[in-house]
Amino acid sequence: MRKVFFLLLTILPLFLYSCFGDFFNDLNRMGNPEWNPSLGVPVANGTFSLAEYLDVVADSLTISQQGDGVVVLSYSGPPVASPFAEEMIAVPDQQFRAAMGLTNTEIGGLPVNLTLTKQANYSFTVDTQEADLLDSMELKSGVLDIAITGTFPASGSVQLVFNPITLNGSTFAPSFSWTYDPANPQQNISRSVDLAGANIDFTKGGVTTNSFDFDLVLTINYEGQPITLGDSLVVNLQMNNPRFGKVFGKFAQRNFNTEPDTVFFSLLDSIMADTFYLANPQINLTFGNSFGLPVSASLAGITAANAQGQTMPLSGTIINNPVTVNYPDINQVGQAVNTTISINKDNSNIDQLIAFLPVELRYQFTGNVLSADPQTEQFVLDTSRVTGNYEIVLPLSGRVMNFSSTQEFDFDGSSLEPLNETTLIVQAVNGLPLTVNNELVFLDAAGQPLDTLFSGQSLLVSGTLDDNGFVISPTESTAEVTLTAAQTERLQSAKKLVLLSTLNTGTDGSRVVNIRIDDSVQVSVFLLTKINL
């Protein structure tokens, strides 16, 4: 028994060692796992209307709908404007001069009466530009320089009463006086008056225009010195830089041009099409006029440029016929009155212009401030101007054939390294009247194509249309592409991904369709792949 015991005691460790020896040898023979699980992952999913899609991809785009629900795309931008009125209409500097002397009778009476007061009115015609007829003016700035010189050897005073000028709520009537000085017997007085806020009436009591007058009241106190017929008092008035806040009157015609401007169509960038026809495109031009007088405005020109650099001018009666723009009446001082005109296919070639797939529109306005209407009181504020707003309106009713676009993205193909055989499944339920074919092209660093997926497959198939081109039921579709392991490996060197999209209205671009705001598409993208672990 003892022998058996010790024999077992010897053999057992050897036996176990041999068993575990193999096991530990196995530990040193570990290779890569044979683990290639099949992973199914929803990559992306969305249900959206065309309006929601465009809201994401297009800048400067306003989306609305017509009464029948058809989507309307609108482009607009900052308005263009004429110069301000104060740059077009100005009141020039004015000079007025008046001189007053004494008669023999007045001179002879002075030693007896010792004082004499004499008054006279002086009237002038103001200078204007372009033969404007001014009724009144409210100044926001300006200076009246008053210079009085005299040779009377006596003390005295003078008052200038400017009945046309109201300053600080009162008739402007400055007074000046002097005391006789034998050493310096002449009068030499000057004063500058700030006219900001002053109102000047050029009608002389409502009977004329461009008229200005003032009264001069001279008082002489006899000082025992002889006064002759040659003695006099001269008043020189200089109105410098008069700038109006408002001016009333009747104004002569003036011309203006806006600066040229450009509107960009980002949506149509990188787009080509065999046919692109929108049924009712239009451009709405809205002129805002705050001149208190009529304005004639017209398009100096609209020129479309496409992605290839070609240009096409807008033509038609709308170009040739100026528009008379409404204006505010006397009760609407400070307001702008709008006038809208529509450029459509009835008065222009805009449908051809849009079919040209413009990426930008260059345009300019020109206009005239019309000559005075003698029956109407007119006014101009310093800030009066004519503005022009554009709105390009594109209702999505039309026909498109092979409307194609190309988008390029950076793509790091090395991210595909863990992937083996891979299947992409795109499912769609399309309620849009559009059929879309997409191709995914993978490019290497040199820009050479490595592979193209979904070639010849429609990812979206147009919904079923009624006779009017409206979708009445959505269409389901599934597009599937499988990449072999070798293809997947080849794509690992991809650096760019190009998405080529071709769109047709209906199934082949032959139908005029209407895209409603509620028409939507549901898309899901699913990835099924074997992973190398």
Added chain:
Amino acid sequence: MAARVLLIITLLLPGLTGWAQSQFSMFQFGSSLPQTNQLNPGIIPEYKVVVGLPVLSSTYLHLNSGGLTMNNAFDRDTNDSLHFNPAKLAANLNEYNRLEVNGNTQLLYLGLKVKKNYLSLALIERVDAGFIFPRTLVSLVGNGNGDYLGETVALDKLNLRAQAFHELSAGYSRQITDKLDVGIKVKFLSGVLNVEAKNVNLALTTTTDSITLTSQPFTLNSANLDLITEEGDIFKEATAFQNRGLAFDIGALYRVSPHLELSAAVLDLGAINWYHNTRQLLFPEVDYTYKGLDLLNLIEGQQANNLNNELDSLLNAFDPDTVDNQRYRTALLPKFYVAGTYRLGQMHTFGATFYGDVFEGIFNPAFGISYTLHLGKIWSVGANWSYRNRSFANFGVGTTLNLGPVQLYLLSENITSFITPDNARLLDVRAGLNLVIGRVKEAATQ
């Protein structure tokens, strides 16, 4: 390196989990091995005094991996290299699988035989852990959800329990008649650590436009989890004797004839009440669908935000309510043994044992036959073959060696795990040293 880690994990997985273990080897040695009294209190050791030294007297380790074996998880190519193949592993699993680990060690044992009575007192530290999972879990990981396109994969009946507890038992056995011995053991339990989640039912549905994950509400109970996750004072918790419980073992032995003995026992009828430092996580019902990144956001280049939002949504969906200090109870896993031995002469004993337990509706049966060779009074060696874990390839061995008052023993339920570790699904070892004094009698068959 990764493959090596996978291999080691595969081999160690059995050691990370489990509740129940069928131990047939001890029955081979009957009353000559005092530890048999742990499996059936009706089996009275044949010594007047049995003293178990701390740790030395009995240490037991049982690892059961179910169908997880190295050969099931790895492929060997023509160059003799091994490759981890989870799909193969999934194919070799049962519909539902149990991973188990059980361990215990005796810190104290004292047995006294007084006439027809046998009294015992034992303090045992027990660790039980287990994980029940469906084959679909491994299949899903191994094959990927793409293999289940258009299908729903049920990840159901997931169960997890790990617990460590003290077991202080007092046993009383008595020879009722010349033929019948009966015994009972009262076990006072004190839980140290517990994690438990029952019936976690998940389902994953993959279609060509979405992935849907659903989960029925479930509760994750834990006690003293900070011993693992934080800097909990394990000594303090282990000696606090909180989380008390009670369990019973009962057993009987019947001598049909001088050669034939039949025995039966039911063990671990009881539960632990967990109330100290507990935490309950109440996971809500989840129905989460992922349809991919939002296409419009993707076009806008906001995929990063999109992904983060999706992850947040998923995490929020599983965000549980937390209830601290909630009392709960975990039952021990009741099990039973029915055994019979036939002694042929002085040297040979033949035996048969049937074992069963049921956990969460899954019946786990096992049975085995054994042969024991008694080489005098000193040395006995035995071998057994058993069916367990749906496998017939279980060959166990055991030996006892009595050197005066010192008894050494070494038992294993599955020696094949040592011979062919590549196929090991069960690792089971019990070893110890008893001080036995005063052998009362030879076997009744003498």
